[in-house]
Amino acid sequence: MRENLHRFFRAARGAGVHVSPAESIDAMRAVAQVGLTDRAILRDTLLLTLAKSQDEKLALGDCFDLFFSQPEPPQDQAEANNDASQDGDQPPSSGSASEAGGGQPAEGLGPLAQILLSQDRNAIQAAIASASGAASLSDIRYSTQRGIFSSRILDAMGLQRLRDDLDEITATNPALAERLRAALDALREAVRDTVSQGLALYAREEAENLRNEILRNAPLARIERRQVAEMRALIRQIARRLRERYSKPRKRQRRGHLDVRRTLRRNAAWGGVPFLTAWKRKHRDRPKIVALCDISGSVAQVSDFFLLLIHSLHEVVDDVRSFAFSSHLIEVSEILEKKPPEEAMAEIMSTVGFGSSDYGSSLVDFERDFMSTLTPQTTVIVLGDARSNNLDPRADILRRISERSKRLVWLNPEGRLAWGFGDSEMPRYATFCSVVRQCATAQQLERAVSDIVATYQ
């Protein structure tokens, strides 16, 4: 049974529940206490010990139901296995079952043929279970492996012997051969189902990791429509990670400088004899961010994800003002705060989107209306390709922005090679920026935002 529990832990990891070795040990101990006969209690026990949040409980509950949806072995076998596991001795759960199935008249047939002919569903299931153990079905990762695992399981069950048997009795006993052949087809189907179930149980984690890895490194601007939703989920994940990393308390003791006033106050009870010392603390600011996003043409998609990320960092970032521009600039913070991301983006697009970008006049708009939002604590992030259609870039305004703010970060979705070619004004702008970096994929986006937040820590 320990074997089965270990397989269940792997399946649970596949379902997105973090099962650490320590937790699996706890679960083992708990299961040893409650036993295995009552499935509802077993389910509760595993939910209590393994899942650590409401979401995980739901996922694990589903996983449990899927995992144990195989027909249960008959009662006496379960009992026998339990006895065995209590003795501390572990025969594979199906060992006794296949022997039980083997008690049929021999007639010189192989064990698999006998099980099939005996029509003992439990014995067949048990044989499949033990064969999938031998073929290490829990290692299955991708749907393309389905065929190879099916044939491995069938081989482990003794398909070769069965074929020989079939050849032999086709001549001597055609009716029996026919029955056997039908049973074999049914068996193949059963094995295929088992493999599919195994895939659903064990492969989810790996497949998800792979897909996320590809998605993280895909250029945001050229992402396909069907992947947008997945990308949003990924961005939310990134936001959660950044939140966890940076939402730690911002007060840190600075040892070395005594806070005389607080020390005296704290020790008033002892006549001012300083038993308890208080040290000066350094209070760190939370980031204040002003984001200017180009939403023309190819940059729009990147801006979309960037805004989503910045606005899901509430716990980490104190204050975000976002502005979107193509030919002129408007403030979009409120739209983004109030509406779900899809609607908000659509509304922003319909207001200022789809124009040809004019960095000069957009910067003029910003200086005229919003220059007062900048304080010495503000980080200004400009996201855009700096392609201004040969219009006046007004880099002087950018200089003034840079002077008023703590940092000016420029994120450019284009590769460094393209900067300065054609109508790109990047070199001219870059002189006023504290940091200029490429930002084309989710991974680069994460690094860029992470660095910006980290400067405040």
Place this chain on the structure above:
Amino acid sequence: MAEQKASTSIEAVESGLAAQGYIASRQIATAVYLSQKIEKPILVEGPAGVGKTELAKAIAGWRGKKMIRLQCYEGLDEAKALYEWKYAKQLLYTQILKDKLGEVLGGAQTLRAALDQLHDFGDVFFSKEFVEPRPLLQALEQPGGCVLLIDEIDKSDAEFESLLLEILSDFQVTIPELGTVSAITPPTVILTSNSERDLGDALKRRCLHLHIGFPEQRLEERIVESRVPGISQTLRRQMVGFIHEIRSLDLKKLPSVSETIDWARVLVLLQASGLDTEIVKDTLNVLLKYEADIEAAAPQITTFIAKAARSNVFG
């Protein structure tokens, strides 16, 4: 067999808690049973008022143990939760014993000899006598064991969580001046959280995680029955059905079990025999705690009463 024992002892837990007036679902009973068997704390999460704190009280009552409660809040630290040195007492003792010290050290010729002699008494000043035990240390020092309730852990700071880790996994604390204090009898530890912030993985890993949600209708009826014995069966069914309908609304704060019990008491006091629109309207403020919620629910009252009455007939 172990299994047989397990299911009967889980039932025993259930009935034991029921005797204390706490009607537990099977999941809660399993958690309590397991926490005792594998000596792990239970972390209880769930909305406010579903009986997280009550559970600890019921366990303490059932096992006949003392309950020690530590209410968490922002800024709670070691000195308030674990132990504190009685500085004033230490100082006072040193002053009083000044003469005595002179006598003891009088025989010493050199400073070194005096220091050596003083070393023999060194531990006197950092002994248990001068330690003021706070709830966590108290819980470890109870000879007969106790139920330690760490209430609303999510309100405390992340540093405090780390402080708890040693107690939760090994039932011991380390006081630098005294050494490690282990529990005489491991206490039953219950932590509650309203999920105001996410707790650290290290803390979660050390606990059984129990989520108490709103109870099912049957269970809630039983809870009302045990808490408000004077209420008639029809009224009980009607009001619990009504509350379940209310919970389907999108409200700021959904009424939880404690509100159900309060409402049942109010209805008994008003000697209501059944629900009608008038009485519900008058007492809705017992259930709903926001003006906006009351306004949202008010137009639905009649429909909900009708629905509750219908489910009463069939269920």
